[in-house]
Amino acid sequence: MKEAVPKKSKAAVDYSKWGYIFIAPFFIAFLIFQLIPLVSTFYYSFFEYYRSGLKVVGPNFVGLQNFVELFNSDLLKYLGNTLILWIAGFLPQIVISLLLAAWFTDIRLKLKGQRFFKTVIYMPNLIMASAFSMLFFALFSDNGPVNSFLISSGITTEPIRFLSTVWGSRGLIALMNFLMWFGNTTILLMAAIMGINPSLFEAAELDGCTPRQVFFEVTLPLIRPILVYVFITSMIGGLQMFDVPQILTNGEGSPDRMSTTLIMFLNNHLFSKNYGMAGAVSVVLFIICAILCIVVYFSLNSDHGKKKGGR
Amino acid sequence: MKKNLITKGLSLLTAAAMTFSLAACGGAGGAGSAQDSSGSAQDSSGSAQESAGGAQESAGGASSANSGTEGSVLNIWCWNDEFQGRFNDYYPEVKEVASDKSTTTLNDGTIVKWTINPNKDNNYQNKLDEALLGQENAAADDKIDIYLIEADYALKYVDSDYSMPIADLGITEADLSDQYQYTKDIASIGGVQKGTTWQATPGLFAYRRSIAKDVLGTDDPAEVQKALADWDKFNAVAEQAAAKGYKMLSGYDDSYRTFSNNVSSPWVDGSTIVVDPNIVKWIDQTKTYTDKGYNNKTTLWDDAWAADQGPKGKVFGFFYSTWGINFTLLGNSLETPEAEGGKAEAGNGIYGDYAVCQGPQPYYWGGTWICAATGTDNPATVKDIMLKLTCNKDIMKQITLDTQDYTNTMSGMKEIAGSDFKSDFLGGQNHIALFSEVAPTIDMSNAGPYDQGLNESIQTAFKDYYDGVVDMETAKKNFFTSAKEKYPDLTDIKWP
Numbered sequence: 001m002k003e004a005v006p007k008k009s010k011a012a013v014d015y016s017k018w019g020y021i022f023i024a025p026f027f028i029a030f031l032i033f034q035l036i037p038l039v040s041t042f043y044y045s046f047f048e049y050y051r052s053g054l055k056v057v058g059p060n061f062v063g064l065q066n067f068v069e070l071f072n073s074d075l076l077k078y079l080g081n082t083l084i085l086w087i088a089g090f091l092p093q094i095v096i097s098l099l100l101a102a103w104f105t106d107i108r109l110k111l112k113g114q115r116f117f118k119t120v121i122y123m124p125n126l127i128m129a130s131a132f133s134m135l136f137f138a139l140f141s142d143n144g145p146v147n148s149f150l151i152s153s154g155i156t157t158e159p160i161r162f163l164s165t166v167w168g169s170r171g172l173i174a175l176m177n178f179l180m181w182f183g184n185t186t187i188l189l190m191a192a193i194m195g196i197n198p199s200l201f202e203a204a205e206l207d208g209c210t211p212r213q214v215f216f217e218v219t220l221p222l223i224r225p226i227l228v229y230v231f232i233t234s235m236i237g238g239l240q241m242f243d244v245p246q247i248l249t250n251g252e253g254s255p256d257r258m259s260t261t262l263i264m265f266l267n268n269h270l271f272s273k274n275y276g277m278a279g280a281v282s283v284v285l286f287i288i289c290a291i292l293c294i295v296v297y298f299s300l301n302s303d304h305g306k307k308k309g310g311r
Numbered sequence: 312m313k314k315n316l317i318t319k320g321l322s323l324l325t326a327a328a329m330t331f332s333l334a335a336c337g338g339a340g341g342a343g344s345a346q347d348s349s350g351s352a353q354d355s356s357g358s359a360q361e362s363a364g365g366a367q368e369s370a371g372g373a374s375s376a377n378s379g380t381e382g383s384v385l386n387i388w389c390w391n392d393e394f395q396g397r398f399n400d401y402y403p404e405v406k407e408v409a410s411d412k413s414t415t416t417l418n419d420g421t422i423v424k425w426t427i428n429p430n431k432d433n434n435y436q437n438k439l440d441e442a443l444l445g446q447e448n449a450a451a452d453d454k455i456d457i458y459l460i461e462a463d464y465a466l467k468y469v470d471s472d473y474s475m476p477i478a479d480l481g482i483t484e485a486d487l488s489d490q491y492q493y494t495k496d497i498a499s500i501g502g503v504q505k506g507t508t509w510q511a512t513p514g515l516f517a518y519r520r521s522i523a524k525d526v527l528g529t530d531d532p533a534e535v536q537k538a539l540a541d542w543d544k545f546n547a548v549a550e551q552a553a554a555k556g557y558k559m560l561s562g563y564d565d566s567y568r569t570f571s572n573n574v575s576s577p578w579v580d581g582s583t584i585v586v587d588p589n590i591v592k593w594i595d596q597t598k599t600y601t602d603k604g605y606n607n608k609t610t611l612w613d614d615a616w617a618a619d620q621g622p623k624g625k626v627f628g629f630f631y632s633t634w635g636i637n638f639t640l641l642g643n644s645l646e647t648p649e650a651e652g653g654k655a656e657a658g659n660g661i662y663g664d665y666a667v668c669q670g671p672q673p674y675y676w677g678g679t680w681i682c683a684a685t686g687t688d689n690p691a692t693v694k695d696i697m698l699k700l701t702c703n704k705d706i707m708k709q710i711t712l713d714t715q716d717y718t719n720t721m722s723g724m725k726e727i728a729g730s731d732f733k734s735d736f737l738g739g740q741n742h743i744a745l746f747s748e749v750a751p752t753i754d755m756s757n758a759g760p761y762d763q764g765l766n767e768s769i770q771t772a773f774k775d776y777y778d779g780v781v782d783m784e785t786a787k788k789n790f791f792t793s794a795k796e797k798y799p800d801l802t803d804i805k806w807p
Contacts, residue, residue, distance in 0.1 A: 053470075138614075
């Protein structure tokens with residue numbers, strides 16, 4: 001307060017330009033690394049622009065032809081693959097995480113070694129996704145350790161060819177995503193649960209609630225904002241799923257292109273330097289993401305409205 | 312006024328930022344990975360610059376020793392260490408090799424810098440294209456001087472301005488007169504030769520002597536060849552082998568080259584993919600083999616395939632061309648790999664248990680050509696490397712004697728074929744004699760620029776068919792989808 005007084009007397013000097021200077025780096029970086037690439041992606045999606053051997057074809061303006069071709073190709077199949085892979089990883093992830101978070105925060109259970117387990121379940125997230133999927137590729141290959149274990153323990157006589165079946169490879173991708181992210185989600189949900197006023201739990205117990213009722217009637221509704229947050233971030237991550245399936249299937253999305261995700265599809269076009277089609281895929285992906293984000297954004301807002309109205 | 316403008320500009324930007332911050336989550340997927348891939352392409356050139364910079368420093372002292380106008384850094388691009396090994400071992404001007412093998416120093420002080428990018432999925436080609444397209448603007452020491460190409464896509468580079476006619480380097484027809492004609496044809500366009508190779512790559516069938524004895528009662532290459540002389544006989548032996556618990560072939564793609572090299576037309580006609588009837592024969596045969604259990608369901612180059620070539624393998628044989636025998640099969644056959652201190656000698660794994668015969672159909676597989684990149688600043692060195700490593704009969708013969716590779720010197724190979732040369736790895740067989748019978752029959756007239764991508768696509772697409780995951784029609788459709796992704800200019804497909 002005392003120091004503020006002399007400063008105020010010099011208020012005629014305008015410091016506000018410093019504010020702009022300080023925030024300028026973000027806008028410059030945003031302009032160069034996000035806005036310009038984004039606009040040029042839209043721009044090139046209307047062009048025929050690729051490389052045939054060492055000859056560059058285009059850019060020739062072709063209107064919406066790239067999009068027509070895109071929707072005539074397997075775009076919807078890859079969108080479906082992406083959603084299935086995401087859901088298959090997300091469902092077990094959220095169930096296990098909720099269960100673990102409830103156990104870890106339960107005062108009556110008093111689990112021992114909590115710190116240890118919290119660290120351990122977070123561990124898989126620290127490994128690079130590509131390294132993790134190389135590991136799985138080696139573990140589950142036709143003559144890998146998993147198969148030699150299954151054979152030597154007499155569970156099967158022929159090696160199980162995990163990566164040659166649709167649900168084998170999809171299952172492994174889902175399993176990896178689950179393993180990598182359930183620790184992270186558990187810790188988020190624990191934070192949410194610990195943020196609930198303990199008196200609510202006490203009140204519920206005094207009223208004779210069973211633990212199950214406490215969980216479903218008290219805990220779940222109160223951690224809903226965090227649940228929605230987990231849902232959104234996981235969905236965005238799911239739509240961008242790339243490294244795990246790319247490496248596990250050797251970049252082929254095999255078998256039958258059933259584990260090809262949208263970004264892998266995009267990568268296929270980019271790899272052959274087909275900028276027009278890659279642009280079109282990116283634009284479609286952008287629109288899908290935008291719609292999903294808007295839906296979630298508004299549903300969140302309306303939730304707040306209801307709560308306020310309810311009170 | 313000024314402030315107002317800034318405020319307006321910033322608020323506009325803010326609005327844009329907010330609009331797209333939604334996109335940042337979603338759009339970043341697209342734009343981000345787009346940047347990724349172009350970034351990685353730049354990566355390689357970036358790292359080339361970096362290390363070239365480092366090389367410049369160290370070459371600074373030596374540059375005075377350099378003769379005249381030659382650049383001090385020789386950039387060589389390739390996809391594995393095969394040529395690097397040959398170069399380091401047999402190029403007479405090599406002075407020393409860096410401990411991590413990333414550079415080689417020549418006697419005149421020139422630093423040879425190796426850039427190695429794996430081949431699969433057109434990866435090497437895409438990286439090389441990127442670098443060649445930037446060749447004109449690259450600094451002299453960053454320019455690619457030599458790059459290697461493979462038979463599957465040789466034409467793409469030969470039929471471009473990015474490869475130099477070797478006559479322009481000063482290599483004459485007399486220098487090349489001892490090379491196999493087909494090795495010159497494939498690197499030529501309109502009679503102008505643009506690449507040269509140290510190897511010829513006729514293919515053979517390498518079989519396990521012990522298994523042949525068990526199945527056919529003999530391991531003599533002439534007798535085994537009689538039993539495998541055509542596809543009907545080959546199939547019959549496959550049945551006998553299966554009855555004794557062996558697999559005839561390891562994977563789906565093992566016999567692919569014997570079919571794909573005997574096609575009647577190139578892969579692509581204009582913008583139409585033409586699937587040759589011979590490819591369909593491969594599909595039918597492989598499906599039959601899979602359903603009857605004559606193969607082990609592996610894929611080329613995967614661990615199970617490599618393991619099948621080793622001591623625990625129960626596979627009758629492998630289709631391999633020259634380089635495969637010394638470069639791949641020998642390594643896979645050892646119980647203790649050489650990297651772990653094992654020796655390439657009888658007693659280590661199944662060293663000595665393989666032998667070769669011509670097999671049911673003549674074919675070739677692979678082969679590496681040395682091209683001089685247009686714009687090279689080391690033309691004299693490049694010329695010397697080509698002469699020493701592909702035209703010098705003594706060096707070539709030495710390579711064959713040391714490594715059992717089949718080199719590109721007709722008279723030299725004849726001398727070795729007629730000598731008492733024998734390969735211990737092949738149980739004392741003189742395989743050079745066999746190769747030299749097959750080599751003149753190689754016909755590469757149907758090779759084209761799309762071969763690598765399409766060969767890989769069809770193998771991937773039909774793997775699902777053999778696995779029983781999809782039916783024939785879906786596999787065909789998947790092949791076309793993947794082909795169109797790799798080559799946007801291909802618009803149609805014709806099945807026989």
